[in-house]
Amino acid sequence: MALSPGTHPPLRVAVLGCGVVGTEVVRRLVTEGDELAARAGARLELVGVAVRSLDVERDPVVDRALLTTDAESLVEKADVVVELMGGIEPARTLVLRAVEHGASVVTANKALLAQDGPALYDAADAAGVDLYFEAAVAGAIPIVRPVRESLAGDTVLRVLGIVNGTTNYVLDSMTTEGLGLEEAVTEAQALGYAEADPTADVEGYDAAAKAAILASLAFHTRVALADVDRVGITALTADDVTWAGRTGHVLKLLAVAERARTAEGRDGVLVRVQPTLVPSDHPLAGVRQAFNAVFVEAEAAGELMFYGRGAGGAPTASAVLGDLVSVVRHRVLGGKGPVESSHADLPVLDGGEARSRYQVRLEVDDRPGVLARVAAELAAQDVSIEAVRQVLQAGDDPAATLVITTHTAPERALRATVDAVSALDVVRRVVSVLPVL
Numbered sequence: 001m002a003l004s005p006g007t008h009p010p011l012r013v014a015v016l017g018c019g020v021v022g023t024e025v026v027r028r029l030v031t032e033g034d035e036l037a038a039r040a041g042a043r044l045e046l047v048g049v050a051v052r053s054l055d056v057e058r059d060p061v062v063d064r065a066l067l068t069t070d071a072e073s074l075v076e077k078a079d080v081v082v083e084l085m086g087g088i089e090p091a092r093t094l095v096l097r098a099v100e101h102g103a104s105v106v107t108a109n110k111a112l113l114a115q116d117g118p119a120l121y122d123a124a125d126a127a128g129v130d131l132y133f134e135a136a137v138a139g140a141i142p143i144v145r146p147v148r149e150s151l152a153g154d155t156v157l158r159v160l161g162i163v164n165g166t167t168n169y170v171l172d173s174m175t176t177e178g179l180g181l182e183e184a185v186t187e188a189q190a191l192g193y194a195e196a197d198p199t200a201d202v203e204g205y206d207a208a209a210k211a212a213i214l215a216s217l218a219f220h221t222r223v224a225l226a227d228v229d230r231v232g233i234t235a236l237t238a239d240d241v242t243w244a245g246r247t248g249h250v251l252k253l254l255a256v257a258e259r260a261r262t263a264e265g266r267d268g269v270l271v272r273v274q275p276t277l278v279p280s281d282h283p284l285a286g287v288r289q290a291f292n293a294v295f296v297e298a299e300a301a302g303e304l305m306f307y308g309r310g311a312g313g314a315p316t317a318s319a320v321l322g323d324l325v326s327v328v329r330h331r332v333l334g335g336k337g338p339v340e341s342s343h344a345d346l347p348v349l350d351g352g353e354a355r356s357r358y359q360v361r362l363e364v365d366d367r368p369g370v371l372a373r374v375a376a377e378l379a380a381q382d383v384s385i386e387a388v389r390q391v392l393q394a395g396d397d398p399a400a401t402l403v404i405t406t407h408t409a410p411e412r413a414l415r416a417t418v419d420a421v422s423a424l425d426v427v428r429r430v431v432s433v434l435p436v437l
């Protein structure tokens with residue numbers, strides 16, 4: 001059956017939230033109504049836009065008569081609800097209320113999905129409506145659909161990449177412009193990349209939520225935010241950035257979700273977010289500003305790479321509107337999008353099982369035999385050394401910086417090594433321990 005907006009009654013769309021993303025969604029609904037109707041098969045009638053305050057100055061494209069602070073009533077009169085408020089409550093209650101009333105939902109709310117996804121998927125399934133969330137991971141990049149649908153016939157082994165635009169913008173600004181962390185965060189906020197509370201970005205919660213969503217889809221297993229081993233970027237210093245460059249790397253906040261097997265032969269998944277040293281010639285090293293990039297490794301497909309704008313109003317609105325067209329097509333033609341697939345039910349393994357190369361930077365006394373003593377502690381944990389760099393520090397006090405790159409080792413062994421090395425009298429300070437891609 002061909003799509004023809006003239007033959008189907010208009011569908012009522014409620015937008016919850018009129019901030020960075022909501023405003024762009026409203027703009028496109030207003031300015032591209034005819035084109036969207038032609039693609040979706042029905043006119044999309046914007047019946048209201050829920051906001052927290054009616055006193056905030058809005059973009060002139062937003063008709064003030066459509067604004068309301070009564071989101072609960074609004075969702076009850078919509079066929080499709082687009083949730084762009086963020087946060088857990090009242091977003092969670094409103095999404096549930098929407099599906100109970102038979103509305104399909106499109107959301108960009110990764111925090112909510114990573115915390116309460118299963119309850120929301122079940123509710124949508126029970127109500128026979130769609131719950132779409134392409135914009136929740138990596139902004140404009142189509143990654144949810146490829147993992148959820150296109151790769152449903154393959155076995156995904158690993159998903160790895162940069163999924164937070166704010167931290168990538170911050171680390172890029174620190175690396176290329178010498179900006180301080182706070183200054184760069186302020187810029188990212190002004191550009192509309194950061195979460196309402198940017199702690200979610202810089203402490204890695206936002207990337208962890210996205211990693212949990214991708215891991216759930218990729219491995220057909222429920223993974224929640226709390227399952228993700230998470231380290232943010234707030235402890236990184238200008239010195240870390242400089243040393244990354246000196247050793248031929250770029251610092252990136254990476255999310256990694258992979259199938260793994262423990263030493264005892266237990267299968268499971270590992271999901272982590274951590275600042276990582278990416279070799280300068282790796283494609284991820286060239287991901288600048290607020291761009292995101294995700295690699296997916298699957299058994300049959302091999303390696304796939306997705307790249308694009310990971311944050312910001314217009315790019316995110318693109319993903320939201322793509323979902324909106326999809327769910328409206330289902331209402332017009334019948335049918336429904338995919339439901340949750342969590343049958344594999346793999347355990348989420350402890351982060352200590354993760355294996356990586358590491359770069360350990362130490363400040364040591366400049367004395368003969370120091371390296372041998374440090375190496376002995378690594379060897380005691382079965383951690384072998386790939387490369388060492390020793391740099392003498394200027395000054396009266398004979399000190400040196402030791403930069404040790406290890407071969408691949410379990411994180412658990414690395415932690416034990418670092419504890420042992422810190423206790424050596426010749427080691428003044430373990431300055432940093434970073435995984436190397």
Ligand SMILES: NC(=O)C1=CN([C@@H]2O[C@H](COP(=O)(O)OP(=O)(O)OC[C@H]3O[C@@H](n4cnc5c(N)ncnc54)[C@H](OP(=O)(O)O)[C@@H]3O)[C@@H](O)[C@H]2O)C=CC1
Nearest residue numbers: 017018019020021051052053084085086108109311312316
């Ligand atoms: N910004 C981005 O680049 C991206 C954002 N996202 C996600 O999209 C969602 C929206 O983000 P963004 O547009 O940046 O957020 P903003 O903070 O810019 O906007 C949030 C909007 O929601 C409204 N709102 C918040 N709480 C309530 C409430 N209790 N009742 C009614 N309205 C409320 C606010 O109202 P008021 O204007 O009155 O304050 C505001 O209009 C979030 O889930 C975010 O994680 C996803 C991908 C990228």
Ligand SMILES: N[C@@H](CC=O)C(=O)O
Nearest residue numbers: 164165166193194195
């Ligand atoms: N704050 C988020 C917005 C998009 O998801 C980010 O910086 O990536």
